[in-house]
Amino acid sequence: MEPEITVLRLGHRPGRDERITTHVGLTARALGADRVIFAGDAASRADTVQDITDRFGGPFDVETTESPLGVVRNWDGKIAHLTMYGLPIQEAETEIRAALDTETPLLVVVGAEKVPFAVYERADWNVAVTNQPHSEIASLAVFLDRLFEGTELTKEFENAERIVVPKETGKLVKEPEN
Numbered sequence: 239m240e241p242e243i244t245v246l247r248l249g250h251r252p253g254r255d256e257r258i259t260t261h262v263g264l265t266a267r268a269l270g271a272d273r274v275i276f277a278g279d280a281a282s283r284a285d286t287v288q289d290i291t292d293r294f295g296g297p298f299d300v301e302t303t304e305s306p307l308g309v310v311r312n313w314d315g316k317i318a319h320l321t322m323y324g325l326p327i328q329e330a331e332t333e334i335r336a337a338l339d340t341e342t343p344l345l346v347v348v349g350a351e352k353v354p355f356a357v358y359e360r361a362d363w364n365v366a367v368t369n370q371p372h373s374e375i376a377s378l379a380v381f382l383d384r385l386f387e388g389t390e391l392t393k394e395f396e397n398a399e400r401i402v403v404p405k406e407t408g409k410l411v412k413e414p415e416n
């Protein structure tokens with residue numbers, strides 16, 4: 239069994255961040271995380287990610303919370319906060335992998351506009367995917383790929399209603415055989 243990986247999306251701004259928050263959830267699911275937690279005002283985004291999970295498979299949990307900072311404060315495990323101001327992922331990744339086990343889950347925190355300083359202080363690692371400003375979706379994707387060392391790319395999803403069959407050209411989607 240692998241350590242459990244949860245992604246927490248902080249700072250969702252209703253209206254402005256709808257697609258980005260959805261894509262944080264979809265990226266977490268596709269690239270091997272076990273769960274995403276959104277703020278309560280992103281509940282409709284949670285429904286969208288849940289819908290994709292129902293159609294394309296899991297297991298993947300989608301939750302909302304009225305207190306995202308409470309999740310950070312009360313987390314019983316390790317925390318990696320993704321920020322352009324942190325230490326380079328290529329220097330931190332080995333230590334992060336070594337610190338995790340089945341009883342030590344990882345919370346991966348991504349922000350939107352400004353992340354409260356308390357998160358920087360509580361995090362076990364403030365991790366940068368380059369020290370250039372870019373995006374929570376991009377940083378999450380690179381982080382998860384480094385964490386899993388590429389193994390997430392061949393993850394099998396269970397209980398899917400539909401499966402995409404890789405094609406050189408065109409699109410092929412089928413229902414699972416049983």
Ligand SMILES: C[S@@+](CC[C@H](N)C(=O)[O-])C[C@H]1O[C@@H](n2cnc3c(N)ncnc32)[C@H](O)[C@@H]1O
Pocket residue numbers: 319320321322323347348349350351353365366367368369370371372373374375377
């Ligand atoms: C629009 S950015 C805000 C950039 C912010 N000034 C920061 O602290 O990284 C929103 C989120 O994207 C992620 N992010 C952006 N650039 C990043 C980088 N180079 N490395 C890691 N995460 C990054 C962070 O999680 C950040 O909270």
